[in-house]
Amino acid sequence: MGRSPCCEKEAGLKKGPWTPEEDQKLLVFIEQHGHGCWRSLPAKAGLRRCGKSCRLRWTNYLRPDIKRGKFTLQEEQTIIQLHALLGNRWSAIATHLPKRTDNEIKNYWNTHLKKRLAKMGIDPVTHKPRADAGAGAGASSGARYRAAAHLSHTAQWESARLEAEARLAREAKLRALASPPAPPPPASGLESPTSTLSFSESALFAGAAHDDVHGAARAPAVLTPHSYAEAFGEQHRFGDDAATPGFLAGVLLDCAVAGAEQRFVAASADASVLEQQQEEEDRGYWSSILNMVNSSMSSSSSSLTSEAVTDPAMYLPAAAEF
DNA sequence: AAGGAGATCAACCGCCGTATT
DNA sequence: AAATACGGCGGTTGATCTCCT
Structure with missing residues (x-):
């Protein structure tokens, strides 16, 4: 049926840059x-x-809650991981970077991140190592290939983690309905490694969140850390120079490890019986999550790798050769 | 200093999904 | 059920800026 452009009828409307x-x-x-x-x-x-x-002018520029300026490493990490999961769904990605507009994220992806991933030998569309990246001779191409593989795997784990946090948030909400409110979480140290939301912001969002994974994932929830920490094992460095291949992959893993460590410390402080009881449940839950990730990734039109996630140990870094 | 090339980003275009009539 | 209106989204464009030669 189609629809005519909104301004077609009215001639003489101004276009181009907005004046003050x-x-x-x-x-x-x-x-x-x-x-x-x-x-x-x-x-x-x-x-x-x-x-x-x-x-457009309002949503992309004039809105008072817009953060402008350089993207932080954490924001970059979030964009890359979410792009791996969601593809070019910029508005969906922007919901995880509440002070950034979809237009800004899209521009940043197209002008910075896409190129950087390409330099690393990662196809920015599929987030898979490019076919030619692994085929080349020499240790450096092998290293790039492995870095790219880690990147994809990290994205898959992040997907699983978001799902798990969503589930825990739902459970916490149910528990909260049945019991007095728990004390607020510590002011720092428990933020999601991929979320720019603070817990206070998360709480705000949680109330208004849609009943979807991303909305629910904003709710304050601490993922039982063991499997997540195991998945990443020791911290692994790819390089210090932002221009070197593997830098982003290193950042992703570093941030993920940091998040896991923070959660582990927080959870250890609690050392609750509840946690032990939940551990078994979580183990089963993680299996189902992994199954879900595997199936959704292999069948989805989204761009993530179809490599199956079978064992957290596979995320342990290979021999340090970067 | 000049000008060409590449990078950046605000803004536009056209399509889609949903609500309304 | 069909037509229309509207908001929203993603792709693209083009003006401007920055860097390099």
Whole structure:
């Protein structure tokens, strides 16, 4: 059926870069009235723009809760991992980086991360090592291949971890309904290695979260650390230079290990009986998660590798040759 | 200093899904 | 059920900036 462009009918509408005056008009109007219907907003706000242009300007630039500037390593890591899981679903990825816009993330991916992954010998679309990357002779190509494999595996583990956190969050919510509220978690040290949300933010989101994996994963939940920590074993370094191949993979693993260690310390402090009881349950749960990851990754149209996750030990780094 | 090449990013375009009539 | 309106999304463009020769 199709739909005509929103501004086709109205001639004389302005295009191109926004002036400070236009920004001011839009800001003032939205602050006073909210955006309401975008189509009718420009006329009400005295702007000669189409509603779509106004919406874009607001969501990508004028919104007060936008963080601008350089992406942090953690943000980069989050984007790469989520891209491995979600593909080019920038808005979905942006929900995990609440102060970044999908447009900004998309631009950053296209201009920075895609190229960097390509340099590492990783196909930025599939997140798999490129066929030619492993075929080349020499130790360095082998190292790149292994780094790329680690990257894919890390993404798979992150997927499993998100699922597990979602489940634990749901359970915690159920428990909370049946018992007085637990004391708040420590102010630091338990953040998800891939989330930029603080726990306070997470709590806010948890209330309003959709009933989906990503929404639920925002809820404060501490994953029983053992399997996760086992999965990564000792910390492993790929290199110090950001320009060297393997750097990102190293960052991913370092952050993942750091997260696992933080969780382990926190959980050890509790040393609760509950944890022991849950351990067995978690083991079974992790098996199902791994099955789920394996099946979804091999069948999904998303870009992740179809290599099966069979054993956490496979994430232990190979001989240090980087 | 000039100009060409590449990088960056704001903004546009067209399509899609959903709500409404 | 079909047509239409709307918001949202992802891909792409083009103006501007930065770096290099």
